[in-house]
Amino acid sequence: MGTFSMPSLGADMEAGTLVEWLKKPGETVQRGDIIAVVETDKGAIEVEVFEDGKIAQLLVQPGEKVPVGTPLARIASNEDLPPTEEPAVPAAPDEAAAREPVAQPVMPPVAPPVVPPASPAPLLPPGEVLRASPAARDLAREKNIDLASVAGSGPDGAIVRDDVEQAEVGSPLVRETVADLDPMRRAIAAAMSRSKRDIPHYYLAHSFDVTAAAAWLGRYNANHPPAERLLMGALTVKAAALALREFPEFNGFYGTGGFTPSSAIHMGMAIAMRGGGLAAPAIHHTDSIALPELMVQMRDLVSRVRKGGFRSSEVSDPTVTVSSLGDRGVDMLLPIIYPPQVAIIGFGSVSQHAWPVGDALAVRPVMTATIGADHRANDGHRGALLLRRIAELLNRPEGL
């Protein structure tokens, strides 16, 4: 018995209204047949069935509005096959995004296909192309070992538990390409692989006019000697740190017991090394440091990171991270979270844009702030509010 469910016809679709059934109970259907009409905010859409069989039961009557994923009909298989898995009707899209358009990620969750693949073969989640036994996966996860770096000795090269154990003790089974990497590259590879494997990221972006911040910065710097001036980067870091006070679900760690917010805001600064690589050590209690002192600490940290002199406490305890592209970057970045943190905030380069001011277009300095956040710990709606709050604070720089 299969289920025919309300499909998601776009990432922003929360529910649909069944307009009409085109088949009756008992009628034979074939994969690809249009069997129902659904009304969405995009208009009436004809919906196909994904399997062969007979309509066994209609569960929803015309005129009913139901959430995405709600079973609409039962479909009996033609043959006496064991019950097939539910058709690949995708999970409802990001709830927050659906509820609040403003919270919609710039890169929305990939809209599920209107016609999922005919065969109910389980869809492999990304990252599952590697053949590995469940025990091997569990152990690798536990030991924070990247399965991609482990050579498999099982059937067809599948990775088994022994392989992971060997990899952990640094056996020659570890692929040489990994062994050849310098330690920093290896650390980045491990952290980012773990992040992309374990953390269900969502991304948001918000562009805003930074005229007020830039003007304030210009005035401030005109009145201070070189060593006491500020960079926009200090303002963005401070604005982000202050905003995070109101959004504790983005500041802390995700561990085996779930998310634990941190009472302190220790902001990691993603700092690029010359010649490649980066590190993201923390400035402690970032939210309570005055701008001039914050600038001093940022300069000191950048200098020490690039010379290799940062402290382990700075590396180990950031509660959230900021990555700024500076003035030679691009408009925005979609940053990857440093585990076990649950959010990373990105600041693109400030550049001149045509920008609506009142009824006219003006040329304004514009910045795009982004966030990559862990959907296990927080939601897009709040993430969007956080980005807006940062923009607000940044444009009241006298309060930073």
Added chain:
Amino acid sequence: MTREDLRQIILHEISQIAPETEGVAISDTEDLREALDLDSMDIFNLVVALSQRLGFDIPDADAARLTTLGSGTDYLQSRLAPR
């Protein structure tokens, strides 16, 4: 101080900030930030270092004059010249 002295001072201060740039050949017209991969923080530090070394304040608005070795040298020379 000759132009060449000023040019060497700029190069020396950059190499203090970004040691791997030492000895990199760079023309007078190349954008320093692009040629030597310097970021906002590096330029900030360069302005601080040159101001301290030469004993005068380089206004924030003049930092853009340090875009290339040529324009930077011109700028520093103009600042050192008796007014």
